[in-house]
Amino acid sequence: DAGVIQSPRHEVTEMGQEVTLRCKPISGHDYLFWYRQTMMRGLELLIYFNNNVPIDDSGMPEDRFSAKMPNASFSTLKIQPSEPRDSAVYFCASSKNLGTGSYEQYFGPGTRLTVT
Amino acid sequence: QQQVKQSPQSLIVQKGGIPIINCAYENTAFDYFPWYQQFPGKGPALLIAIRPDVSEKKEGRFTISFNKSAKQFSLHIMDSQPGDSATYFCAATNAGNNRKLIWGLGTSLAVNP
Numbered sequence: 249d250a251g252v253i254q255s256p257r258h259e260v261t262e263m264g265q266e267v268t269l270r271c272k273p274i275s276g277h278d279y280l281f282w283y284r285q286t287m288m289r290g291l292e293l294l295i296y297f298n299n300n301v302p303i304d305d306s307g308m309p310e311d312r313f314s315a316k317m318p319n320a321s322f323s324t325l326k327i328q329p330s331e332p333r334d335s336a337v338y339f340c341a342s343s344k345n346l347g348t349g350s351y352e353q354y355f356g357p358g359t360r361l362t363v364t
Numbered sequence: 365q366q367q368v369k370q371s372p373q374s375l376i377v378q379k380g381g382i383p384i385i386n387c388a389y390e391n392t393a394f395d396y397f398p399w400y401q402q403f404p405g406k407g408p409a410l411l412i413a414i415r416p417d418v419s420e421k422k423e424g425r426f427t428i429s430f431n432k433s434a435k436q437f438s439l440h441i442m443d444s445q446p447g448d449s450a451t452y453f454c455a456a457t458n459a460g461n462n463r464k465l466i467w468g469l470g471t472s473l474a475v476n477p
Contacts (some may be wrong), residue, residue, distance in 0.1 A: 252407075279463050290469040291408070291453060304464060339407050343463055351396055351463050355407025 252356035254340050260362045266328040269359045273342030282315055282325050283339040330363045368456050370468025377444055378476050385471045386438045387454035394456040399439050402451045444475045
């Protein structure tokens with residue numbers, strides 16, 4: 249399996265521009281998580297989906313952030329308009345309900361976003 | 365009640381030393397406690413996990429010690445190597461959290477040759 253795939257790996261954009269981050273989870277996984285990582289705040293859960301349905305978006309910082317999962321193999325995280333304080337590494341992770349009580353999350357390589 | 369407090373924030377040891385990273389939680393409903401390892405430029409990856417029905421779990425040089433009464437768990441790395449230099453995160457969850465992990469803030473470990 250190729251693992252969780254994220255694109256782009258790096259994104260540099262100007263303040264006010266729209267940014268779209270993409271994620272392909274591991275095939276067969278039914279949970280998908282979006283995280284943001286910064287030195288100051290560590291690893292923050294933004295939103296997660298189960299079977300393509302958003303379960304908890306309480307970590308989404310504000311209305312400028314939105315996430316969709318139109319099908320089991322694709323998800324997007326959009327920031328519009330972007331601001332310098334959105335600069336961070338954004339991770340996507342996926343997980344599978346094995347019914348064994350295992351909650352292992354498999355992380356992608358991340359997208360490093362820089363907003364100037 | 366949902367917090368997981370991790371310490372220290374950073375740690376430097378010599379090769380062969382035994383770094384210990386500690387985490388404390390408040391929610392007694394938590395029943396799954398994983399440790400993730402993250403190398404620079406990579407996403408975190410599961411290292412080892414424990415459930416509260418055991419007090420210790422070993423996988424290779426990595427050991428989790430769990431103290432249910434104190435609501436604490438810790439990661440020990442035996443015979444640490446420079447290749448263990450990474451950031452380590454503890455986390456916790458339970459079935460009621462619907463797979464949402466509550467994360468510690470991470471510990472940056474450096475193992476000097």
